[in-house]
Amino acid sequence: MIREEEPQELHPMDWWLRSERLPHIWCAGCGIGPTLYAWTRALDRVGIDKKKVVYVSGIGCCGRGSGYLDVDGFHTTHGRAIPFAVGIKLVKPELCVSVISGDGDLFSIGGNHFIHAARRNVDLLVICTNNFIYGMTGGQLAATTPQRDYSTTTPYGNTEPAFNTPYLADASGAVYVARWTSIHVRLLERSIAEALGMKGFRYIEVLSPCPVNYGRRNRLREVDDIAKWFWEFSVVKHEADTKEVQIERGKPLILGNFVKKEKKLSCYEELKELEERVRAAAEAKK
Amino acid sequence: MAAILGASWAGAKSMTATSGPGLSLMMENFGLGVMMEVPTVVVDIQRGGPSTGLPTLTAQGDVMQARWGSHGHYEIIALAPDSPQEAFDLTIRCFNLAEKYRVPVILLASETVGLSAGKVVVPPEDEIKLIDRKKPTVPPGEYLPYRPDEDLIPPMASAGEGYAICATGLTHDEKGYPETNAETQEKLVRRLNDKIRVHLEEIVDVEEEHLEDAEIAVVSYGQVSRPAKRAVKMARDEGIKAGSIKLITVWPFAEHVIRKWAKQVEWFIVPELNYGQIYLEVRREACGDSKVVPIPRMGGRLITPQEIYQEIKKVSKN
Numbered sequence: 146m147i148r149e150e151e152p153q154e155l156h157p158m159d160w161w162l163r164s165e166r167l168p169h170i171w172c173a174g175c176g177i178g179p180t181l182y183a184w185t186r187a188l189d190r191v192g193i194d195k196k197k198v199v200y201v202s203g204i205g206c207c208g209r210g211s212g213y214l215d216v217d218g219f220h221t222t223h224g225r226a227i228p229f230a231v232g233i234k235l236v237k238p239e240l241c242v243s244v245i246s247g248d249g250d251l252f253s254i255g256g257n258h259f260i261h262a263a264r265r266n267v268d269l270l271v272i273c274t275n276n277f278i279y280g281m282t283g284g285q286l287a288a289t290t291p292q293r294d295y296s297t298t299t300p301y302g303n304t305e306p307a308f309n310t311p312y313l314a315d316a317s318g319a320v321y322v323a324r325w326t327s328i329h330v331r332l333l334e335r336s337i338a339e340a341l342g343m344k345g346f347r348y349i350e351v352l353s354p355c356p357v358n359y360g361r362r363n364r365l366r367e368v369d370d371i372a373k374w375f376w377e378f379s380v381v382k383h384e385a386d387t388k389e390v391q392i393e394r395g396k397p398l399i400l401g402n403f404v405k406k407e408k409k410l411s412c413y414e415e416l417k418e419l420e421e422r423v424r425a426a427a428e429a430k431k
Numbered sequence: 432m433a434a435i436l437g438a439s440w441a442g443a444k445s446m447t448a449t450s451g452p453g454l455s456l457m458m459e460n461f462g463l464g465v466m467m468e469v470p471t472v473v474v475d476i477q478r479g480g481p482s483t484g485l486p487t488l489t490a491q492g493d494v495m496q497a498r499w500g501s502h503g504h505y506e507i508i509a510l511a512p513d514s515p516q517e518a519f520d521l522t523i524r525c526f527n528l529a530e531k532y533r534v535p536v537i538l539l540a541s542e543t544v545g546l547s548a549g550k551v552v553v554p555p556e557d558e559i560k561l562i563d564r565k566k567p568t569v570p571p572g573e574y575l576p577y578r579p580d581e582d583l584i585p586p587m588a589s590a591g592e593g594y595a596i597c598a599t600g601l602t603h604d605e606k607g608y609p610e611t612n613a614e615t616q617e618k619l620v621r622r623l624n625d626k627i628r629v630h631l632e633e634i635v636d637v638e639e640e641h642l643e644d645a646e647i648a649v650v651s652y653g654q655v656s657r658p659a660k661r662a663v664k665m666a667r668d669e670g671i672k673a674g675s676i677k678l679i680t681v682w683p684f685a686e687h688v689i690r691k692w693a694k695q696v697e698w699f700i701v702p703e704l705n706y707g708q709i710y711l712e713v714r715r716e717a718c719g720d721s722k723v724v725p726i727p728r729m730g731g732r733l734i735t736p737q738e739i740y741q742e743i744k745k746v747s748k749n
């Protein structure tokens with residue numbers, strides 16, 4: 146249910162939570178919670194009517210998020226959050242629809258939907274909590290696991306190159322592309338707020354610690370080791386060339402708001418315009 | 432498939448159309464539609480399979496996939512049209528059933544229907560009976576998205592109406608919250624099945640012809656009904672007591688109809704463009720009261736009235 150009045154606060158963001166569902170399933174040190182915190186703060190900052198907020202997720206640890214927030218939430222199937230959100234958006238373009246899901250969900254099984262939604266410039270905000278791994282199922286290799294890192298399915302090290310997801314989004318046509326980490330909560334919040342204020346396909350990658358299934362196998366044993374890595378290695382470089390922001394262990398982690406561009410219409414709006422024109426022409430002929 | 436589920440949650444009547452390979456791909460989200468109870472329509476223009484099979488020659492091989500294609504135990508509704516006119520009429524009925532029972536409904540057509548041209552009468556809009564899903568009548572604070580009414584079907588809010596819908600493919604309680612335990616599973620999955628089962632007679636539609644004194648009944652569906660009915664007529668002209676049962680609703684299966692006629696007829700003949708799918712259902716429901724013979728064809732071409740007539744003649748002599 147959507148509460149009409151702001152309740153006595155238990156947590157600054159309690160207003161956005163289905164607090165009856167707490168405790169949540171996430172581990173200590175996980176980056177998914179802070180990401181949602183930044184998202185809700187950004188929604189408050191932009192002042193979006195809570196009734197118009199829709200949260201679509203796929204499957205995974207991050208996918209569970211849509212069930213904890215007091216908005217219309219859809220926990221769909223693995224990799225299919227984006228097409229589900231496209232369906233909602235086609236029918237009710239006035240809704241503020243965010244897809245928040247994991248890296249495996251958005252880029253391994255769901256990669257095709259991501260590139261095509263970006264190419265079509267669908268009016269969606271897509272946030273990926275990239276923990277470099279399939280968290281929920283026990284730390285298997287993802288399309289985002291850095292080369293030479295370890296996972297349960299690559300016990301001798303990963304030989305596959307990883308996706309550079311901001312570059313992928315940029316190349317596919319996203320109008321907004323940024324990368325932050327879940328420890329840069331304020332900067333992330335500001336970036337989400339900026340994206341919420343725009344139209345079109347917007348993508349934010351949030352590097353997100355999974356101490357349990359990624360850190361443990363990658364010499365980041367303590368709960369805050371990944372956070373320390375993020376803190377020590379991150380370099381903010383707004384408008385960086387997305388080609389240059391590939392994540393490599395031991396190299397700087399480039400963060401920032403990389404792409405912000407205007408594109409007139411999403412293909413669906415253009416289709417609507419076209420339909421009106423064709424109809425008008427047909428009418429004129431009569 | 433995911434997009435039509437999203438569109439339906441946003442309040443629209445949504446549909447998609449495909450053939451075998453597409454249906455296979457859609458099956459995971461079809462199950463999501465069943466679990467989230469989403470009204471939507473999927474048209475399957477069946478072609479020969481397995482795999483890429485016979486693009487795009489006719490078949491009826493997807494009957495069991497329509498029934499059981501997604502994992503888990505569930506009930507669905509599928510209607511089979513025999514002509515372009517019926518494709519039009521039954522698509523409307525598919526939407527009505529989907530909206531009423533909150534379930535994805537399949538229009539199980541075949542290439543012969545999907546790619547044939549025929550006269551279609553489109554009635555005036557106000558003569559078309561349309562059913563819309565039940566909407567919640569209580570304010571958001573009191574709404575439980577998965578609390579069913581007496582008919583076992585819960586009212587459905589749309590995104591953006593302020594109800595803070597919580598929908599998931601996980602086993603869930605009446606609030607829509609994940610509750611992955613045996614009790615919730617038992618209650619939810621039973622209801623998902625029962626909401627169709629208890630309305631079986633209301634949902635099922637069959638066309639019965641010449642059955643009053645029939646000793647042989649031809650059970651058919653979709654395009655094969657046309658040669659089947661012709662064959663029955665040919666047999667009647669020869670004085671053979673044959674009748675026809677055309678299944679408009681393929682799923683849920685018209686079990687009460689078969690059971691009823693099994694008490695009277697000696698033979699059921701089941702022509703279909705597969706190796707015997709509805710044949711097995713008929714045999715199951717005939718329970719040994721009557722004998723059942725299939726006329727199985729793997730697809731690629733139609734079954735002719737003569738072929739069915741020959742079979743009628745053959746059994747009539749036994």
Ligand SMILES: Cc1ncc(C[n+]2csc(CCOP(=O)(O)OP(=O)(O)O)c2C)c(N)n1
Pocket residue numbers: 204205206207208223246247248249250251274276278279280281282287
């Ligand atoms: C079609 C399908 N394949 C596999 C799974 C099993 N599965 C559940 S979660 C998951 C990986 C999730 O990884 P990610 O999207 O990165 O989310 P995280 O748990 O890391 O937040 C997989 C493979 C599934 N649910 N559905």
Ligand code: SF4
Pocket residue numbers: 170171172173174175176177206207276280281354355356357358
């Ligand atoms: S397994 Fe990893 S991603 Fe999942 S909740 Fe735990 S820390 Fe977070």
Ligand SMILES: [Mg+2]
Pocket residue numbers: 205247248249274275276277278279280287
């Ligand atoms: Mg992950």
